[in-house]
Amino acid sequence: MKSTFYDSNGRPVAYTKDDVHIYLFSGEPVAYLDNGSVYSFSGRHLGWFENGWIRDNSGQCVFFTENATGGPMKPMKMMKPMKSMEQMKPMKGMKEMRPMQPMDSLSWSELSGEQFF
Numbered sequence: 001m002k003s004t005f006y007d008s009n010g011r012p013v014a015y016t017k018d019d020v021h022i023y024l025f026s027g028e029p030v031a032y033l034d035n036g037s038v039y040s041f042s043g044r045h046l047g048w049f050e051n052g053w054i055r056d057n058s059g060q061c062v063f064f065t066e067n068a069t070g071g072p073m074k075p076m077k078m079m080k081p082m083k084s085m086e087q088m089k090p091m092k093g094m095k096e097m098r099p100m101q102p103m104d105s106l107s108w109s110e111l112s113g114e115q116f117f
Helices: none
Strands: 003-006 010-017 021-024 028-034 037-040 045-050 053-056 061-066
Touching: 003 061, 021 053
Parallel strands: none
Antiparallel strands: 003 010, 010 021, 021 028, 028 037, 037 045, 045 053, 053 061
16 A cells, blocks of 8 residues: 655655555655564664554654544645655664554654654
């Protein structure tokens, strides 16, 4: 399933076309989804993906998809930019230990856009 990830301002920042690998619209591969977690390609645990929301490691919302349920009020979505040609995905590093999942927050994370990745 294809999904676009929008930030707290409704700006489309990233997307997935295979429900695993996350790309910026510049074509840069930045993260991947694994069993409800979001990891950088270096193996760093970035956050959680659940109910259409990507949350940071403290449970605050960073991105939402069109199908997101719950969470804070979603802003109006901006138009998606053209996707650039996707770059080759880097090798996946050893995943760091998955932290304990925090309670979901109804607030937005201070991490925005590409800063999250």
